[in-house]
Amino acid sequence: MCFIMRAPSDRQPAPETRDRILDAAEALFVEHGFEATTMRMITSRADANIAAVNYHFGSKDALIQEVFRRRLTELNRRRLAVLDRLEAEAQGAPLKPSRIVEAFFGTALEMAADTEHGGHTFMRLLGRTYTEPNGFVRQFLAEEYAEAVERFLAALYRALPDVPREEILWRFHFMMGAMSYAIAGTDALQLFAGTFDDADPERLLPRLMSFLLGGLRAPLPGQGVPGENGKGAHRTQ
Amino acid sequence: MCFIMRAPSDRQPAPETRDRILDAAEALFVEHGFEATTMRMITSRADANIAAVNYHFGSKDALIQEVFRRRLTELNRRRLAVLDRLEAEAQGAPLKPSRIVEAFFGTALEMAADTEHGGHTFMRLLGRTYTEPNGFVRQFLAEEYAEAVERFLAALYRALPDVPREEILWRFHFMMGAMSYAIAGTDALQLFAGTFDDADPERLLPRLMSFLLGGLRAPLPGQGVPGENGKGAHRTQ
DNA sequence: GTATGATTCAAACAACTGTTTGATTCATGT
DNA sequence: ACATGAATCAAACAGTTGTTTGAATCATAC
Known part of the structure; x- marks a missing residue:
């Protein structure tokens, strides 16, 4: 007691x-x-x-919280440190979107690449936990992330002044999903026959970053062109 | 008994x-x-x-399996039906990557948009379950997905003969992650202050499709150019 | 030494878990 | 009318859950 x-x-x-x-x-x-x-x-x-x-x-719940707190505090501290440095170097000019994305997701992947101090284990856990139904875990995660997400979104808004903020928000969401699966899902869903045998984080970083930036820079929906995607371009059966 | x-x-x-x-x-x-x-x-x-x-x-485990089986069988049946139709129309020519992606992920989003027959509920469940640690659920999902994944990957390999298969595999993985979060995570992680109030699947489809295709088409890692991403482009602290 | 308080320990706690039982109800076919 | 077997039900099952207890152990300060 x-x-x-x-x-x-x-x-x-x-x-x-x-x-x-x-x-x-x-x-x-x-x-x-x-x-x-x-x-x-x-x-x-x-x-x-x-x-x-x-x-x-x-209690068990308090233990769960502490497991996340000790790692998450450090992860977001690093993220914000990188962002601080980038903004200082830019001297007031907007940052390049690629730099912002690299600062946020690259830092996470770096932690995931650290197999010595348990960082790898934790990042796999974190990826899974984003979709955890457990109420108090979700709320705790949201609180722990609040500051970092706010800062990075603000940086992206400045970097992409012509893109509606709602679109940036969605794409940030999509990027979070892609990254989480990249880390948590490599050994999770063995859908893809016998591949991912390496799960080498060294090569995961550039791969994921290319994909994320490609998605972030994609033409906005409703602007035609690519594969005529959008409304009604595909039909079922 | x-x-x-x-x-x-x-x-x-x-x-x-x-x-x-x-x-x-x-x-x-x-x-x-x-x-x-x-x-x-x-x-x-x-x-x-x-x-x-x-x-x-x-048993409870058998119930869980049946919950997934009744929906998943239908989902992948639809996916394969769309792919069959596309391939028949193409008359042996390789399909456009965008068509393939739309067939696979668009069909899932369509199911997620159906709030009347429980499709929406199920797709949220499915998105969460990809990262479920529970062993037998994972194995069951893999079996249920095997055929569809194999067919769609083969189609992508044909559509992108110059891209290494390993890269296609990874990007398919990333796309799965982005989609899952798009569906499962909108109400899950309320990281992004008070947004996603609509979660309107109507507008989610074109948004997600733009992002996915942008990621799929992104320059391969190690091919320079975009934001100098890749090795050592970002440093921590 | 003794005293103090943090830490560990075996044992027990009530509450809850998935599952099973055996009787009962219900619909159907003869 | 009866018989058959599927479906439902209240009750109990053995095992596990997170948590608590009170005594025992340990390190430190006096």
Whole structure:
């Protein structure tokens, strides 16, 4: 009943049980999802007592939040740092859209490429969680993302003054989807026969970036031309 | 122990309890996910007895499979019908990539636009399920998709003979991600302040199609030009 | 040493999970 | 009228869930 205080003194080493639990939970959430991961699975993998989670975090829900908080804070901090630098370098001029997209999604892919410190594991979890029905997880994610999304959208609005903001919003949404699947889905849906054997993040970055920028720069709907797409261009049966 | 036989005779009307359960389960799975949806929630919403699910389907897992099977079979049947028609019209010539993409993703969006017969509900569920950790659901989805994916990939390979197949595969993957989020995520992640208030599928189709085709046609990575993207173009901090 | 408080532990808690039982109801064909 | 078997039902099943308890252990400060 005292899960607020922590670490007897403020020194570095840290009791480590807390962190072992977080790491175990993170990995298990990727493998089985939130609901299917039980407290006993977590504490067992973390070599801790079943009561340790409630002692250190208060509840399973609070543990889930903390798993996301520790990584997401860092991810969005990095994103905003890159954006800050770009804007400083531009000295007030609008940024190139490609730079903005690279700052937002490239930073995420970099984290996903880090297999040493658990970044890869977490990004797979994050990709899955965007579509998580669980209410409080969604709300927490939205809060944690609010500032970064606002800043990056504002940058895109400035970079593309002629494009309706609603369209930019949609395309940002589409890009989020493509990236999430690129990370979370490579081993998830083995739809595509035996491929993705490498899942090499080194080559994923340029591939995804080409696709995202192509989508972002595509002609706006209703402007004709490409494949006559749009209203009624395709019929079913 | 007799969940194999069904419908006393083969006449149309159908006992309806079975379908009420499927509809209730479908809706609840969207709201809460598989694990968090209990048998009692399902039978309660369907106005059926708790034992009805095991009687009609055998188990909860078998119910989940049936929820997907009845819709997915129809969706991929339609997709293949459109592809068949296009290929017949082309008389052996390769199809335009835009046509292929429209056939695959447009058909899905059409189903998502159908709010009357539960298509909308199901497509939201489907989008979420691509990233579902649950093993047997993933395997079932892969089997159900196998034929359609194979046919459409083959069509894309023919349509884009100069593009490495691996690249086409990746972009197909990215497109799947963008579409899934477009459908499943509009009300899921309310990251983007108060927008998506409409989620109007009418206008979603041309928007998504522009984005997808833009991504599909983007210059291949490593071919320089766009925003100098690719290796090392972005740095963190 | 003793005292203090954070941490760990085995055990138990009530609530809920998917599933099964055996009787009962219902519709149908003879 | 009866018989047959599908469908429904209330009740119970054994197992698991997240959480709590109170004592035991540990490190630190005096």
